[in-house]
Amino acid sequence: MDKIVCTCGNVNPAGTLLCESCGRPLNKETADKKLVDMRYEGSARRSQTYNKTIIDKVWNFFSSVKVGVWLIVLILVAASIGTILPQVFYVPATTEEDIAAYYERIYGTFGTLYYKLGLSDLYSSWWFQGLIGMLGISLIIASLDRVIPLYKSLKKQKTKRHFSFLKRQRIYGIGNIENGEESISKAEEKLKTMRYNVKREGNALLAERGRFSRWGPYINHLGLILFLFGVMLRALPGFYVDETMWLREGETLYIPKTDGYFLESKEFIYETYSKEESEEVFGDAIDRVGTIAKNYQTNVVLHKGPEGAVAGHLEDLTFEKEAAIQVNKPLKFDNFSVFQMDFRLDELASMTFQLQDKETAESFGEFTINLADPKPVYELSDDAKVEILDYYADFTGFEDGVPQSQSPLPNNPAFLVKMYTPEFPKGETSFVMIKETLEPLGENQHKLAFQSVETRDVSGLTVRKDLTLPILMLGGLIFMIGVAQGSYWNHRRIWIQQLEDGQVVVAAHTNKNWLSIKRDMDAVSEVANLPKYEDQQDEDSKAEKEEGV
């Protein structure tokens, strides 16, 4: 398409509606309207100009506000559907089968349907992410489609505008004024005191303020695009770590995904509010609710291993720092944070047994089994020992005569042992459980008598690294700046001009808050003699009412 040359001589890009320089309408359609559409200054938007190739069509689709609003509404509705039932990540099950069973057991047929339709993991579904992606594309294209021509147009605007532009402004007035030029000069002075940026060109005046608010929408969109970009970066390796670790008191473990860091738990602390400490203020609440948690805390020591250290090798650790990890107070090092997320109190740590004669209760010695790491043999004396043949940490029962353990956690430890005594140098076999003993190969003369147990607390910690956070923060900040810029300021322009026939014209435009610009006009009219203005849009609506439209 060709460029459009205006009568004033300015060369406008194809598709321009109002001459960038003087404001003359450039086609019949625009000229036929009583008011000009000032939203994008009548500039040449790509989407309104070209519609031939596929690229044009895609561009036009995504640049449409209507499409954008539809995408917002679709995302909104989809997001709300995801809150009807808990999402999978809040469900206490890990395997697909368990999850399906959970939805069916708790929520019945509806739950099954919800699960089968994939609504239970809606936010990571391809279609939901697709909608967000489309919204992102829409943000980019719709902004580019508008901001570039708008910028050019506002930059090129001349102080002196053509009459045909002025008379199509919503706020407009014309009349014969004595000493027109003097009035314009007075208005100029007044407008300057009102913090307008005033330009004068002979008998033409343009007062402008707050143009930067026009960039608000594009800046906030830029912030959102940056934010979405940051979220996408998480998919790249190295940017994002999300691991959990269970750390027992006294234990030292490699912190997953870190560069050779190890964490040692000194102590887990769980505190509740007591009535004594704050009877007067909190007493009623504690009475009603029962116990209220006050603190979850893991006292830890951070160690650094030698170069290339991996899990399981605890030698040569160097002390880094001591810290107390609390909820809301994670441990931070490098780019990692370790959060207090969960805990288990009183997990079995070790069990102490005595090998004794069933009848006489004569003891052959005591030994303690570390449940996290049982030894194969416990030597009690020269001729007495206990051999651990097999260990079932979380014993659930026998299946076809074979003992089963459902997890490696020592929730219900059981041992298959062989007891060696002077009388039985070949050993007696026994299956030892809490509170019970089985003798699978016939009756024994000796037994392991349970003596005592030690427990310890376990801290559930989350290990997190998120290098995208600065990008997200920046995106959020830019969004806020843009939104504030566009919401709390507005772009006002007032044109005053004396025509060749001597009449004075006033016109004004603002992108929002018309009450204020009218107030400004009134303030100027108080000092300068100017023709009365009218709000031409208001008249339109009046006329519409009269016609019954």
Place this chain on the structure above:
Amino acid sequence: MVEVSSTLLFIAFIAYLVATFLFGGAVKSSSSKASKSYERWGKLAITVTIIGFLSNIGYFITRWIAAGHAPVSNLFEFTTAFGMLVVGAFILIYFIYRITALGLFALPIAIIIIGYASMFPKEITPLIPALKSYWLTVHVITAALGEAILAISAVAGLIYLLKNIDMTKKSKQRFWIEAVMYVVVLVLGFIVATTSFTLAGYKAEFNYVNKEEQVLTMEYHMPPIFGMNESEAITENRMQPLMEMPPLVNAKKLTVVTWSVIFGTILYILLRLILRKRIAAVLQPFTKKANSQFMDEIGYRSVLIGFPVFTLGALIFAMIWAHEAWSRFWGWDPKEVWALITWLFYAAFLHLRLSKGWEGKKSAWLALIGFIIIMFNLVAVNLIIAGLHSYA
């Protein structure tokens, strides 16, 4: 201190009630020629409102001192603060536009919100570990302030609609505006029902089996219309549930909702019988003095002012805190999702208004729907869809 605090809240509540009537007087007297008397009523009304608001702030500060943390940590405290901020936002907008009709509708809404709040346990609760952070103060107060400013836009929208919908002819809009009135009466029904049964001292305990097949005890404060799963009465001489619910449904909450609907509906029918008109039609004359263009402008401006505040408080501060407390800035928790939905909704509102020219009635309806979403997030998400945010 705790007692001083409750007294101040009570004073504020009464002041808002009185101010509502004064605003009513201001709007009514304006129909007569005596514009001086109109101004006098209006001035008196806003003065009483400000006294109430100061007293309300007094409640907030004294409770803060007593508790040692900002009083926004449970449903009662948050909802009361929200009501207070609605009044604050109204006062702000009043001094920009000086519209008395706005007070006549904004104050009753604040009164209902505070009344609703006081139906929940009022004692001061100590903070659970997750809430122990200065972000509690920053995030919750900013979010509530944003929501309060957005609520003013709904009030302006309501006035716009009451004024501009033809109440003499049957139409969809006339039906829906009356439906909004009915919902407001239902909230009153909840307050009346709760207060009546509390005054009567109703209490009944039941054992029931929950969805994890554990036997638990549930205390009802209203006669059980619906019983919990396999419920068995512990308290003697009390009504038996009319119907038993499956373990998925919290029958106690369902009972509360049902009683609220029963009381609210009776209240609504009584009102209709006494007034012999639709409630919307009864309110319409009070909006006569309001300028439609002004209302439209207020509705739009309060969204413009409220939207950035809401974004900052309910999304940005929320994300920063969520990252500190829960290790992730976003976790698709229902409350988070509904904050996002609210945000998306107002984003759509602004685009429709700016680009598609949705002004007047369309814009007013949207403002009203926005408020409904905010209230849904406050009421339903806390009470029905339990998530990380259910502290009440």
